[in-house]
Amino acid sequence: MVEIKSCESRATLSFVVLSRHADEIRFVARISGAPFNGEVIASTYFNGPPTALFDDMAAYWTGWNGQKNWNAIDGELSLAATMTSLGNVTLVVKMYADSGETSLTAVIRLEAGNLDRIAADVRSLFTA
Numbered sequence: 774m775v776e777i778k779s780c781e782s783r784a785t786l787s788f789v790v791l792s793r794h795a796d797e798i799r800f801v802a803r804i805s806g807a808p809f810n811g812e813v814i815a816s817t818y819f820n821g822p823p824t825a826l827f828d829d830m831a832a833y834w835t836g837w838n839g840q841k842n843w844n845a846i847d848g849e850l851s852l853a854a855t856m857t858s859l860g861n862v863t864l865v866v867k868m869y870a871d872s873g874e875t876s877l878t879a880v881i882r883l884e885a886g887n888l889d890r891i892a893a894d895v896r897s898l899f900t901a
Contacts, residue, residue, distance in 0.1 A: 775894045777864070781882040782807070786866055788823075788898055798822060798899060802850050804866060804879045811877040813868040815845040822899035823852055824892075830854055830862065831892035834885045848873065860885040 777786045783806035791799045796818060803812040826843035836856050844851040851867045862883040869876050883891065 775898045777881060777883070777891055777894075778806075779881045780884050780887075784879055784881055786864070786879070786881050788895065790898060790901075800899075802866070802868065804868070804877060807879050809877065809879075811868055813849045813870060815850040816847070817845075817899070819846045820844060822895075824896045824899045826852055826854065827888070827892040827895045830856075831888040834860075834888045836860065836885075856885065862888065 774787055774789045779785065784804065785806045787801075787803045787805065789801045789803070791801060791814065798817040800815055800817070801812050802815055804810060820843070823843045826841055829841055830837075833856075836858065839855070841854045842852065849869050853865045853867075854862060856862050862885060864881040864883060866879045866881060867876065868878075
């Protein structure tokens with residue numbers, strides 16, 4: 774399991790691997806510690822794991838323009854990261870269930886100096 778904790782609140786995004794196959798890893802993405810809790814089961818099929826997003830964020834820890842994104846193929850989970858000129862990273866986590874009829878959005882704030890560690894943790898979970 775990997776936990777990514779917000780530096781400004783108790784909100785935490787966690788990933789737990791459920792199964793590994795040659796072409797897919799199924800995992801649970803969970804939000805906890807926010808005013809609400811929720812989780813979805815997502816897959817790395819076709820789009821790969823969110824590892825690339827976190828590695829890209831860590832590579833550009835001094836800043837980037839626009840938004841960096843990762844989405845599960847069926848749309849049940851999306852991650853979008855932006856960074857301010859002061860080095861504050863905002864990770865918006867969106868979860869969808871019931872064919873999109875139910876949704877949850879949480880904001881996880883990260884410090885640029887922690888991006889390497891977070892990327893390494895996420896990479897170790899999905900490449901183990």
